[in-house]
Amino acid sequence: MTKRKLPGKPLQVAARRRIVILGLVPVVALDVIGPAEVFTLANRLSGSHPPPYILDLVCSGSDLNLQSETGIALTAHRTLEQERRSSKPIDTLVVTAGFSPEQSLDRTAIEWIRTRSRTVKRVCSICVGAFALADAGLLDGRRATTHWGMARRLAELYPAVRVDANPIWIKDGNVYTSAGISAGIDLALALVGEDLGSDIALEIAKNLVLFLQRPGGQAQFSVSLQAQHGLSSKLEELRAWITEHLHTDLTVEVLADKSATSVRTLIRVFEREFGTTPAKYVEEARLEAVCRALELGGRSLEEIARRCGYRSVDVLRKAFARRLGISPKEYSQRFSVASEEA
Template sequence: MTQRKVPGPPLVATRRIVILGLPPVDALDVIGPAEVFTMANRLRGTASPPYVLELLASGADVHLASESGIALRAHRTLEQERRGSRPIDTLIVASGFNPEQSLDRTAINWIRTRSRSVRRICSICVGAFALADAGLLDGRRATTHWGMAKRLAELYPAVQVDANPIWVKDGNVYTSAGISAGIDLALALVADDLGNETALEIAKNLVLFLRRPGGQAQFSVSLRAQQGLGSRLEELRAWISEHLHVDLTVEVLADRLSTSVRTLIRMFERELDTTPAKYVEEVRLEAVCRALELGGRSLEEIGRRCGYRSVDVLRKAFVRRLGISPREYSQRFATGARADADAAGGVSVRPGTVAPAALRAASRRPHRGG
């Protein structure tokens, strides 16, 4: 693997990144972020690396049990860290998928105490339960693996739980969704420290399809809809995706499926927990986001291809569903892009940039993954 050294901001003192494992951890929640910081050190290629990474085990010894049965060896125990406390720049908390079994009181109290002196404190996946138990998420917006979001909200009603995004930043507290989202969060931390170019180079070396910003949904409309595979809606969903530019009223869809409007509505509600109209809008908006990722087209052309009668209609749909305008969306999420309005108020995104499919859609079907 060829690694290109990436210039970054002026060097600062090496930052100490500490990952605290609450056993049994999900191994990827630890290894994923760790590889990001390790790759950052390799790419900078300096005598003074930007990060020193340490893994702490909250148990009695350095052997850290994982849910997969693959043992991890920590650099030190939490007790050893407490006796020789050194400054921590970023504290990251990881646990297993049954977090209530991992809420060791000594660890929780230590997290609460150290949170007052660290620059950033983060959780990977259901490690958010530890931050919440320490009171660090009270009054804050936070996320976790979507399959555990309801439980987090039930146990800690003071937390503003959002099951949709892959990671959330509220002040100096970061929480991420399941499994692979920890890598995205670590990339965002590196981008803050060393610049976006370094984070993108790390993503390329880790062979990631793209670096996902925090506002991106934990999974796409298409993935959510796959729970309906094998039903009569499967063929209709494929047809919708291929015909976004045509009139897709509920009557048109019912006729396509050779059924009544009432029956079609019941099918969508039963199998996808939505209505035909809402599903079509979600797919259209996701297609718009994909078009912005590819770049090279005005918002007017994108809207026409995706079934919007005008830029104004598309803009209103964006604001209603995503809470921001197409221009703001592009400026916020298109990495390294320059969003320029055309004469019609459209958005032009430079080819090769990335924008997320940040639709407010969530499945209720349990699924393990990020």
């Protein structure tokens, strides 16, 4: 790993930001280590004295031994009880947990999160840490995400939360939620980008041997791959037909006619099998095709829009920005084969 600092003058940091990562035992180790590495690298690469971040790992248990689901223990800087008695300000609170979130929802920790959130600049969750934020009431009325495999459970337990299982991270006000495992690194990079600028965030990504930064709106997984699991032959045929006919008018009536069923039945099947509506599935399939075309390069945006079923480039740009949070041009610069080779 390189340790070179960014060229030019050291960053001017107005005040050090204290990042508190709260581990609700047992944690997913990478949910803790991934973001911690990002903030640590920001300190190394910033060139500022003192460095911009103070990083504290807090364990929800009775001692500093923060157990992880791998069986490998992490050592916290302090216990939650010690943190409760502390008067140190918190800039960013990052909540991590394990894959059985209901077992991690210690009432003392939840109440502390609820109370402390009133005085912190940003409140974040990694993966199923979103359950803790939801239980504390911080996600009520907000759009939020979590690991795709736990999204339905989050929506069932906390109906006031607008759960979106697709993005790798979401910002709603000063509350940030992220998807599973590696998405915590993407969220931490975004936070550093907000604080210190995109240049240092990109430099951190390179040091971590990541392919730059993934935008928050990037999907957690491929809609095509998701759709291939355990489908009936009839529905699999429709899925394949949609993929091959993205350039055509794919209304729900057209899809129902193609599958020889009623609109009502088709909507019910899509909700059951894909967890979404036919219209939203088609939109996801189109955007995924746009992403693939941008990654491969060699086609104009006008041609991509036509091939993927968009009436105009402007309609494509708006749909793309709404879903991924960046423009097609920015996506191409980050992810295209041509950009990688350059």
